[in-house]
Amino acid sequence: MGSANKSSTARKARIEEMRRAEQARERRNRILTIGASVVIVCGLVVGGVVLVRSQSDDGGSDTAATDTSAKGKFVTGKDGVKTWEGKLSRNHVTKAVKYASEPPVGGDHNQVWMNCNGDVYTKKIDNTNAVHSLEHGAVWVTYNADAKKADVDALAAKVKKTPYTLMSPMDDQKDPIMLSAWGHQRTVTGASDPNVDTFFEKFVQGEQTPEPGAACTNGLSQ
Secondary structure (H helix, E strand, O other): OHHHHHHHHHHHHHHHHHHHHHHHHHHHHHHHHHHHHHHHHHHHHHHHHHHHHHHHHHOOOOOOEEOHHHHOEEEEOOOOOEEEEOOOOOOEOOOOEEOOOOOOOOOOEOOOOEOOEEEEOOOOOOHHHHHHHHHOOOEEEEEOOOOOHHHHHHHHHHHHOOOOEEEEEOOOOOOOEEEEEOOEEEEOOOOOOHHHHHHHHHHOOOOOOOOOOOOOOOOEOO
16 A cells, blocks of 8 residues: 555656646747747748649649558557557658557657647547657547446546546547557556556656657647
């Protein structure tokens, strides 16, 4: 019991530290944004010309980008967590991406992340934005129509009080409730499944995070 309390206290301290760090980054970003605005305005003129030429060169195709994560595969560990073995690309793209799994656990993604500061979405979100959130160290909770309402409500309450998490429905996924992080994923039986806490503890801003401490606010929201 003492060990569990110590772990919980350490986790709360870590989350609080992440909150303070993100607030500091937001203040710094506001200052940098003001200073950079003049440069951006000047660059828009040149950028517009380049964009028009680029679109002319590629014919304005809307074909989905190829995701290099398709070259890998999931390997399930003894703890039930599936780990992606293979390279997960991290390019910023503007087109749709056909991912190797649903939900995806990494790969090319939109340059704008979904807000993941305990954000609960009631409608499907774009995979390319959610994958960017995973890159920032978020855990993504998804569920389909087979998930029990009581479990969905309980998980939503947990997400809302946990920074670097987000939740959304995903009708196309195989299992009723799934948890995803960058390069990792697992199915859980419900909100009371102890594997929920275990997954959060390990992967919220975990060692797998490509960009630890990156913002989970000031992104995209519904």
